[in-house]
Amino acid sequence: MKRIGFIVNPVAGMGGSVGLKGTDGNVEEAKRRGAVPHAGERAQRALEQLKRAKGLCFLTCAGGMGESSLSAVGLENYQVVYAPGSETSAHDTRTAAAVFLEKGVDLILFCGGDGTARDIFSIVGRDVPILGIPAGVKMYSGVFAVNPDAAAELVAGLDTASLRDSEVMDVDEDAYRAGTLDTRLFGIARTPVIRGMVAVSKQVYEQPDEERAKGEIAQFIQEVMVPGALYIIGAGTTTEAIVRYLGHKKTLLGVDVLKNGRLVAADADEKTLLRLTEREKDVRIIISPIGAQGFILGRGNQQISPAIVRRAGIGHVIVVATPHKLQDIPELLVDSGDPVLDREFGDSIQVICGYRIAQRKKVRH
Structure with missing residues (x-):
């Protein structure tokens, strides 16, 4: 026993x-x-x-x-x-x-x-x-x-x-x-x-190649942003590079909201996100996985709740990560708190990792 x-x-x-x-x-x-x-x-x-x-x-x-x-x-x-x-x-x-x-x-x-x-x-x-x-x-x-x-x-x-x-x-x-x-x-x-069932501690990458990759990702995201869409941008240094490229200061460990290049909300909580998305027809979420662990939802960004993800739609969740970070992550993990929503992400998702460059990454939930 x-x-x-x-x-x-x-x-x-x-x-x-x-x-x-x-x-x-x-x-x-x-x-x-x-x-x-x-x-x-x-x-x-x-x-x-x-x-x-x-x-x-x-x-x-x-x-x-x-x-x-x-x-x-x-x-x-x-x-x-x-x-x-x-x-x-x-x-x-x-x-x-x-x-x-x-x-x-x-x-x-x-x-x-x-x-x-x-x-x-x-x-x-x-x-x-x-x-x-x-x-x-x-x-x-x-x-x-x-x-x-x-x-x-x-x-x-x-x-x-x-x-x-x-x-x-x-x-x-x-x-x-x-x-x-x-x-x-x-x-x-x-x-x-048992292999794959326990997370590893987070890693933070600070290398010249990483900064260049973040800049390329930011440039590409800026080019493909849809006018009139509301963008919810999660925590991390890669997403920070995107917001900085657009001319704003990012809440590094929080969630910010942009629309038409304008900062709508900084360090937003779930209640703010629900209010801002209530009447929006086009909501998009940009998130980056936690280094080494690979979580894209459920760690450090609980403000982006299942209700927010459903308002945007799985197809409007944009994942960004540098190549270096991706090579150390065997798979992406989703643990939003809603197992049904987690399964809707399917078996894989596209990750933008450079200027007009993306990799397909396995998803586990």
């Missing part, structure tokens, strides 16, 4: 759709902006797949930190070993991790983002393998499954999975909100892995 420590960070990811770029220390502001929790839903999606698995016993926390998700899907083989207060915090995550460590769990399965991974690792280190169900705004660490379904497969196949060293990254939240990506290595965790 495998003993699985199970933690849900109930507020993970709440800051994404409202443009906060993170929820740590900003839960009340996220709520004020209308954010709603979704980590429980992500956890339940994984747990639904585990209802058929045999030989698993879950140790968890009371209420929204685990018990509610297990109960919601009808899993009965679990034990509540920690009860947090009414308002959960990082302290509760660390305390629960310490209880799991004391009780000798075989794996800690958590639902959250980089902050949750860091809190758990700070207690268990390399003594207990950890695996994340992705639910945060930022997931730069390598301990996350590519989506909830993959997390379930890894847990169900724990007997045959191998363990690998995975980076736990510490992201400076204040710098991130200000538009600067400042990361440091927090530690090296052990993570169960």
Whole structure:
């Protein structure tokens, strides 16, 4: 019988759709902006797949930190070993991790983002393998499954999975909100892995050839932009080059909106995007995959929600990436939170990688 420590960070990811770029220390502001929790839903999606698995016993926390998700899907083989207060915090995550460590769990399965991974690792280190169900705004660490379904497969196949060293990254939240990506290595965790089911840590490319490629992509995008269309432009340095080419300053780690060469909105949240697209007949989305990981939706751009993608249409999602970045990404990943929409992307998508140059890239969802 495998003993699985199970933690849900109930507020993970709440800051994404409202443009906060993170929820740590900003839960009340996220709520004020209308954010709603979704980590429980992500956890339940994984747990639904585990209802058929045999030989698993879950140790968890009371209420929204685990018990509610297990109960919601009808899993009965679990034990509540920690009860947090009414308002959960990082302290509760660390305390629960310490209880799991004391009780000798075989794996800690958590639902959250980089902050949750860091809190758990700070207690268990390399003594207990950890695996994340992705639910945060930022997931730069390598301990996350590519989506909830993959997390379930890894847990169900724990007997045959191998363990690998995975980076736990510490992201400076204040710098991130200000538009600067400042990361440091927090530690090296052990993570169960079956090829293709666990993300790797994000890579950032800063080379002369990269800058030239970004410029070529920007020039081509400017030439093919349709007059009257509303363009939603995701985060990243490649998309930044496009906006800069058009004469504007890009929110590097946020979402901006342009129309007819004019900046309509900077650092837009989901609510703003819904308002701006409500009466538009032609909406297009320009996004770039996260380096090394390959996610085009569901990581760092949750403002571009399934509702926004549907308003634009899959055919109006434009993916851009430099050749160097593409060569290190075996496939593109889509994890928007809506599995039906994810499947509509099909098996492959065209990626603009230069001036009038594109590659066809495999898509997995």
